[in-house]
Amino acid sequence: xxxxxxxxxxxxxxxxxxxxxxxxxxxxxxxxxxxxxxxxxxxxxxxxxxxxxxxxxxxxxxxxxxxxxxxxxxxxxxxxxxxxxxxxxxxxxxxxxxxxxxxxxxxxxxxxxxxxxxxxxxxxxxxxxxxxxxxxxxxxxxxxxxxxxxxxxxxxxxxxxxxxxxxxxxxxxxxxxxxxxxxxxxxxxxxxxxxxxxxxxxxxxxxxxxxxxxxxxxxxxxxxxxxxxxxxxxxxxxxxxxxxxxxxxxxxxxxxxxxxxxxxxxxxxxxxxxxxxxxxxxxxxxxx
Amino acid sequence: xxxxxxxxxxxxxxxxxxxxxxxxxxxxxxxxxxxxxxxxxxxxxxxxxxxxxxxxxxxxxxxxxxxxxxxxxxxxxxxxxxxxxxxxxxxxxxxxxxxxxxxxxxxxxxxxxxxxxxxxxxxxxxxxxxxxxxxxxxxxxxxxxxxxxxxxxxxxxxxxxxxxxxxxxxxxxxxxxxxxxxxxxxxxxxxxxxxxxxxxxxxxxxxxxxxxxxxxxxxxxxxxxxxxxxxxxxxxxxxxxxxxxxxxxxxxxxxxxxxxxxxxxxxxxxxxx
Numbered sequence: 001x002x003x004x005x006x007x008x009x010x011x012x013x014x015x016x017x018x019x020x021x022x023x024x025x026x027x028x029x030x031x032x033x034x035x036x037x038x039x040x041x042x043x044x045x046x047x048x049x050x051x052x053x054x055x056x057x058x059x060x061x062x063x064x065x066x067x068x069x070x071x072x073x074x075x076x077x078x079x080x081x082x083x084x085x086x087x088x089x090x091x092x093x094x095x096x097x098x099x100x101x102x103x104x105x106x107x108x109x110x111x112x113x114x115x116x117x118x119x120x121x122x123x124x125x126x127x128x129x130x131x132x133x134x135x136x137x138x139x140x141x142x143x144x145x146x147x148x149x150x151x152x153x154x155x156x157x158x159x160x161x162x163x164x165x166x167x168x169x170x171x172x173x174x175x176x177x178x179x180x181x182x183x184x185x186x187x188x189x190x191x192x193x194x195x196x197x198x199x200x201x202x203x204x205x206x207x208x209x210x211x212x213x214x215x216x217x218x219x220x221x222x223x224x225x226x227x228x229x230x231x232x233x234x235x236x237x238x239x240x241x242x243x244x245x246x247x248x249x250x251x252x253x254x255x256x257x258x259x260x261x262x263x264x265x266x267x268x269x270x271x272x273x274x275x276x277x278x279x280x281x282x283x284x285x286x287x288x
Numbered sequence: 289x290x291x292x293x294x295x296x297x298x299x300x301x302x303x304x305x306x307x308x309x310x311x312x313x314x315x316x317x318x319x320x321x322x323x324x325x326x327x328x329x330x331x332x333x334x335x336x337x338x339x340x341x342x343x344x345x346x347x348x349x350x351x352x353x354x355x356x357x358x359x360x361x362x363x364x365x366x367x368x369x370x371x372x373x374x375x376x377x378x379x380x381x382x383x384x385x386x387x388x389x390x391x392x393x394x395x396x397x398x399x400x401x402x403x404x405x406x407x408x409x410x411x412x413x414x415x416x417x418x419x420x421x422x423x424x425x426x427x428x429x430x431x432x433x434x435x436x437x438x439x440x441x442x443x444x445x446x447x448x449x450x451x452x453x454x455x456x457x458x459x460x461x462x463x464x465x466x467x468x469x470x471x472x473x474x475x476x477x478x479x480x481x482x483x484x485x486x487x488x489x490x491x492x493x494x495x496x497x498x499x500x501x502x503x504x505x506x507x508x509x510x511x512x513x514x515x516x517x518x519x520x521x522x523x524x525x526x527x528x529x530x531x532x533x534x535x536x537x538x539x540x541x542x543x544x545x546x547x548x549x550x551x552x553x554x555x556x557x558x559x560x561x
Binding site: 044045046047097098100151152153154175178179180181182183184185186208209211247248249251252253255256259260263265274275277278281282284285 | 323324325326371372425426427428449452453454455456457458459481483484518520521522523525526527529530533534537546547549550553554556557
């Protein structure tokens with residue numbers, strides 16, 4: 001029990017939340033544990049409560065949105081109900097779907113430095129942090145540019161750098177690549193995967209397009225109508241009948257496996273990624 | 289028909305966004321415009337309804353240069369659904385939003401009501417009739433924006449990144465919906481990064497990079513050429529990637545569809561039995 005406690009970085013027990021004026025809760029009796037260093041995909045149909053749950057993780061709920069919060073939630077050892085948004089912001093960073101909503105400064109580096117300025121950080125330390133964050137996001141050469149003149153992919157990397165500069169324990173990204181071309185999206189996934197694997201930052205990725213992110217994640221949480229309905233490894237989730245019924249977007253590679261199975265061809269295991277699928281097929285084609 | 293002849297466009301900042309585009313979009317065609325961020329995709333399609341006018345070259349819609357016609361007039365035939373619905377929506381209720389253009393085009397009340405009901409139903413947003421568009425989720429707002437264009441029944445429908453923010457089921461619905469529009473001989477132009485979406489619809493594709501057209505052809509030809517797609521910052525569909533990895537086993541490499549892939553694999557596996 002104690003060992004689990006040190007691993008868990010987010011823990012909710014029977015978390016239920018209702019927005020002010022709403023008749024029904026948007027998050028219902030959610031009990032989840034996210035461990036330090038996890039790469040979690042949070043998915044489910046529009047309006048299932050994903051974004052609301054993320055707002056609980058960084059304290060926007062209940063401190064900004066008010067409403068009615070029941071149950072327990074602890075993030076990085078802090079009870080969310082008892083700690084202000086700015087305290088939680090040291091631990092949890094949020095990257096929005098549309099970077100336009102997040103960027104506002106006249107230059108990229110000013111945007112990235114903004115959060116640190118609010119922490120009253122010494123100038124030298126701030127300089128170092130900003131340079132490091134720009135480098136990690138691969139946008140050092142853009143530091144003097146006005147963010148609004150950049151492409152969508154570049155803007156999203158600025159948004160990630162801004163959050164990264166705070167060196168949070170947890171980063172939540174809400175469909176961070178939906179405005180990007182596939183190569184730009186891949187680069188973002190590689191950047192955040194590195195943050196996860198090298199720096200040990202816990203990652204929560206809200207995403208509909210599971211094919212792109214599946215290979216990086218160790219856990220998939222599926223929500224439907226405010227509840228967590230499935231929670232498991234990508235392989236478990238993609239092959240579950242429930243996921244299909246809820247309308248989770250199963251990667252084409254896994255679909256191919258299922259189609260073959262329906263026609264009496266059983267590959268050794270259900271693949272989640274392109275490489276796995278190709279390897280399994282190669283084996284089947286050689287041995288048959 | 290839309291004819292684009294040696295189209296050049298530079299923004300007032302001097303940025304040369306389009307560098308000599310030649311393209312014909314036939315009536316009833318389904319075209320996907322793909323390519324990297326900043327390739328000029330949106331700039332190109334904004335010429336189709338005259339939102340932007342060429343710096344050089346010309347764009348003809350049904351034989352008439354867009355320079356000679358107002359956006360209002362062109363819009364009657366060419367509807368444009370923006371990438372960000374917030375750039376488009378402004379009314380107090382969904383119903384007013386959808387009826388707005390119809391009013392401006394001077395339709396009678398009864399026709400407006402009928403068209404609004406039809407569009408609400410079509411996009412599955414009837415329950416939000418009296419709701420403010422700004423109370424809705426991103427995906428729902430996008431459907432309101434689409435409904436408000438479809439309501440006046442333009443011949444050409446341009447959709448800028450329609451799948452962004454849509455969940456899997458909505459995406460499937462949208463796909464069926466677009467194919468249905470196309471089956472009714474509407475011209476559909478989709479600007480998108482969504483390779484899997486295009487793979488499922490298999491439209492004609494133009495690939496753009498740095499203000500130019502890199503390649504054009506059916507999706508199954510264009511998206512399965514790894515060199516081309518890389519130049520346009522696109523990744524081939526996942527099924528194609530699998531088949532490209534297995535090219536040495538003599539499998540075809542121009543497969544984009546999961547059903548076709550299954551058929552080919554079953555054939556190969558049975559041959560060996």
